[in-house]
Amino acid sequence: MRQTEVSSWQEIQSEVLERIRTRKWKPGELIPNETELAEEFGCARATVNRALRAVADAGLLDRRRKAGSRVLTLPERKAFVSIPILRKEIEAKGQAYSHEVLHSALKQPARETLERLGIAKGTKALELHTLHMADGFPYAYEERWINTNYLPQAANTDFDGLSANEWLVANAPYTEAELSFSASNATARQAEKLKIEKGTAIFNTTRRTTQDHHVITFVKLWFAPGYELLMTV
Amino acid sequence: MRQTEVSSWQEIQSEVLERIRTRKWKPGELIPNETELAEEFGCARATVNRALRAVADAGLLDRRRKAGSRVLTLPERKAFVSIPILRKEIEAKGQAYSHEVLHSALKQPARETLERLGIAKGTKALELHTLHMADGFPYAYEERWINTNYLPQAANTDFDGLSANEWLVANAPYTEAELSFSASNATARQAEKLKIEKGTAIFNTTRRTTQDHHVITFVKLWFAPGYELLMTV
DNA sequence: CAGTGGTCTAGACCACAAG
DNA sequence: TTGTGGTCTAGACCACTGG
Numbered sequence: 001m002r003q004t005e006v007s008s009w010q011e012i013q014s015e016v017l018e019r020i021r022t023r024k025w026k027p028g029e030l031i032p033n034e035t036e037l038a039e040e041f042g043c044a045r046a047t048v049n050r051a052l053r054a055v056a057d058a059g060l061l062d063r064r065r066k067a068g069s070r071v072l073t074l075p076e077r078k079a080f081v082s083i084p085i086l087r088k089e090i091e092a093k094g095q096a097y098s099h100e101v102l103h104s105a106l107k108q109p110a111r112e113t114l115e116r117l118g119i120a121k122g123t124k125a126l127e128l129h130t131l132h133m134a135d136g137f138p139y140a141y142e143e144r145w146i147n148t149n150y151l152p153q154a155a156n157t158d159f160d161g162l163s164a165n166e167w168l169v170a171n172a173p174y175t176e177a178e179l180s181f182s183a184s185n186a187t188a189r190q191a192e193k194l195k196i197e198k199g200t201a202i203f204n205t206t207r208r209t210t211q212d213h214h215v216i217t218f219v220k221l222w223f224a225p226g227y228e229l230l231m232t233v
Numbered sequence: 234m235r236q237t238e239v240s241s242w243q244e245i246q247s248e249v250l251e252r253i254r255t256r257k258w259k260p261g262e263l264i265p266n267e268t269e270l271a272e273e274f275g276c277a278r279a280t281v282n283r284a285l286r287a288v289a290d291a292g293l294l295d296r297r298r299k300a301g302s303r304v305l306t307l308p309e310r311k312a313f314v315s316i317p318i319l320r321k322e323i324e325a326k327g328q329a330y331s332h333e334v335l336h337s338a339l340k341q342p343a344r345e346t347l348e349r350l351g352i353a354k355g356t357k358a359l360e361l362h363t364l365h366m367a368d369g370f371p372y373a374y375e376e377r378w379i380n381t382n383y384l385p386q387a388a389n390t391d392f393d394g395l396s397a398n399e400w401l402v403a404n405a406p407y408t409e410a411e412l413s414f415s416a417s418n419a420t421a422r423q424a425e426k427l428k429i430e431k432g433t434a435i436f437n438t439t440r441r442t443t444q445d446h447h448v449i450t451f452v453k454l455w456f457a458p459g460y461e462l463l464m465t466v
Numbered sequence: 467c468a469g470t471g472g473t474c475t476a477g478a479c480c481a482c483a484a485g
Numbered sequence: 486t487t488g489t490g491g492t493c494t495a496g497a498c499c500a501c502t503g504g
Contacts, residue, residue, distance in 0.1 A: 008493075021406050021444070033470060044494045049471075060406075065471045065501045073403070170306070173254050173293075177466040183416030183436040183458075201434035203416040211254070225416075233410040241473075266489060277475045282490075298482045298490045 012041055012051035020060055020071055027073040031061075086132050086140060086165055095134040099163050102193075103129035106155055109145060116208060117147045118215045124148065126155055128164055131193055137224070141193040144219040151216060164217070172216050174209035181205055181229065186222070194224050203227045245274055245284035253293055253304055260306040264294075319365050319373060319398055328367040332396050335426075336362035339388055342378060349441060350380045351448045357381065359388055361397055364426060370457070374426040377452040384449060397450070405449050407442035414438055414462065419455070427457050436460045 019025045031037075034052065038045040056063045063069045090097040106124050109117065117125055126146040132139045144164055148155045151172055159167060168174075182204045191198040205221040252258045264270075267285065271278040289296045296302045323330040339357050342350065350358055359379040365372045377397055381388045384405055392400060401407075415437045424431040438454040 017408070021408070027403065035470090044496095045471095046473090046495090047493060049473090050492085052471090063471065064503090066469055066503050067501095068470060170260065174466075175250070175254070179464050179466070181414055181436070181462040182460065183434040183456075185418075185432075185434040199418075199432060201416040201418040203414070223416075227415065229414040231412045233407075233412070268489090277477095278490095279476090279492090280474060282492090283473085285490090296490065297484090299484055299488055300482095301489060 008041075008043055009047050009050040009054070012037075012043070012048060013054050015041075016051060016055050017060070020055075025071050027071050029071050030068045031071065033068055085169060087163065090132075090134045090139060093134070096136070097132070097134060098136065099130055099132045101128060101130050101159050103127065104159065106148065113145055113218065116215070116218045117145055118213075119147060119149055128159060130159070130163060132163070138194045138196075139224055140227075141190060141222045142219060144217060146217045147215050150211070150214045168209075168217055172211060174211050174216055176211075177207060177209045179205065179207050184222075190222050194222065196225060200225055203229070242280050242283040242287070245270075245276070245281060246287050248274075249284060249288050250293070253288075258304050260304050263301045263303050266301055318402060320396065323365075323367040323372060326367070329369070330365070330367060331369065332363055332365045334361060334363050334392050336360065337392070339381065346378055346451065349448065349451045350378055351446075352380060352382055361392060363392070363396060365396070371427040371429075373454050373456045373460075374423060375452060375454050377450060379450045380448050383444070383447045401442075401450055405442075405444060407449055408444050410440060410442045412438065412440050417455075423455050427455065429458060433458055436462070 016025075016031075019031075025031050032040070034045045034048045037048045037052075041048065052061060052063065052069055055061045056069070060072055061069050062072050086099075087097040105127050107127060108122065109119075109125050109127070111121075113125070114121060114123070119125065126148045128142070128144045128146065130142040130144065132142065142165075146154045146164065146168070153171070154164075154167075157167060162170075183201055184204055185199045186194065186196055186202050188198050190202065191200065194202070196202075202225060203223040205223070206219065207221075208218045209216045249258075249264075252264075258264050265273070267278045267281045270281045270285075274281065285294060285296065285302060288294045289302070293305055294302050295305050319332075320330040338360050340360060341355065342352075342358050342360070344354075346358070347354060347356070352358065359381045361375070361377045361379065363375040363377065365375065375398075379387045379397065379401070386404070387397075387400075390400060395403075416434055417437055418432045419427065419429060419435050421431050423435065424433065427435070429435075435458060436456040438456070439452065440454075441451045442449045
């Protein structure tokens with residue numbers, strides 16, 4: 001028979017997952033320590049360590065020095081989500097991407113926005129309103145603020161060619177991001193931009209990215225009806 | 234050249250992130266190989282490997298045997314999302330959780346549901362409608378199907394005490410899950426359950442979990458207005 | 467204080483894919 | 486064919502924290 005060609009830490013990981021799944025190791029229970037498992041599997045402790053770390057990262061084990069590894073009672077499985085670049089997302093559907101900058105101004109933001117950008121009162125920032133389109137139809141409407149105190153070069157950039165979304169990804173890699181997703185009824189203004197009826201349910205995203213505690217940008221997105229965010233675990 | 238005197242893999246990771254951020258290593262560029270970096274940092278190759286693996290996991294590097302490690306042009310940063318247990322989510326807000334099973338029946342699902350559950354025509358499954366409440370107010374309305382062919386014990390379980398959500402987490406750990414999020418206008422029925430006005434925008438989730446390719450459950454959730462899904466990177 | 471996981475090392479061999 | 490990352494090992498010391 002053909003060997004399954006998996007590295008040993010992955011095989012150990014599978015075995016561990018299996019024991020948790022089948023309740024051989026019950027929720028709340030301590031599992032054998034790394035040394036014991038290394039003996040059982042006939043491998044180095046480092047290999048067991050790698051396997052258990054992976055299982056713990058998946059949210060199924062609680063690992064503590066001295067206390068050992070315990071099977072979690074209510075595992076919080078974690079999913080990966082990638083922050084989308086709209087152009088790619090649209091092109092992945094086989095549609096043509098385009099965008100239009102509807103508004104661009106360097107101005108003093110309202111107090112709420114000042115706080116979100118973490119800048120002082122009296123400071124200016126770049127405000128952008130952009131409509132993203134798929135095959136010419138409105139796909140998402142975006143309202144964005146860019147912290148030009150931290151990113152002065154953004155003030156002199158033309159976002160008609162490359163969208164702010166992509167320009168930032170390429171020129172101001174963030175270290176942290178906060179995302180939120182919600183639903184709301186389209187306001188008259190949003191409805192007009194997206195060419196839909198007022199009150200239609202739309203999917204919203206807000207995102208704030210920072211670099212070493214300096215806010216880079218704060219953006220709100222409203223998606224045209226039918227939008228669906230998918231992810232797998 | 235002067236050694237950079239970093240010791241742990243995390244410090245190396247920071248240094249690598251810094252070099253990517255400051256464009257010392259530009260997007261699309263090949264970075265030195267592991268052996269060279271190990272020399273520069275004065276550590277073992279395994280330590281560099283661990284650091285680079287972490288950076289690659291974060292979506293910033295493309296690592297290939299023989300080809301080397303390359304800085305990605307458009308990094309797709311990945312966020313962790315944990316699949317929520319509604320009770321915990323509500324309690325975390327300092328509110329009291331309760332739920333009510335509005336409907337429970339073992340019956341033959343419609344064709345569409347049969348497919349989603351991956352079961353044969355003529356088979357029965359458990360249908361549940363549940364209202365989740367926070368401080369007595371509707372929080373989310375749930376429509377769920379449980380694959381009782383694979384999980385026969387679910388048919389004899391009373392979900393009035395422990396919600397199906399938690400019972401499944403505790404009794405049928407899944408190996409894979411598919412999630413989707415969207416927005417919609419409340420239908421008359423949904424509005425009635427959530428005690429809101431028809432047409433109000435609500436946040437929807439659907440989830441399908443499987444265990445070794447056997448579908449465990451398929452569930453749709455409609456959240457009361459104001460719900461927000463948060464995540465950080 | 468002592469047991470457990472966290473990390474590092476130096477060296478080795480392997481798997482993969484670019485040229 | 487051969488360079489690069491992927492992994493394993495045996496042993497060591499460290500860091501945290503439970504008892």
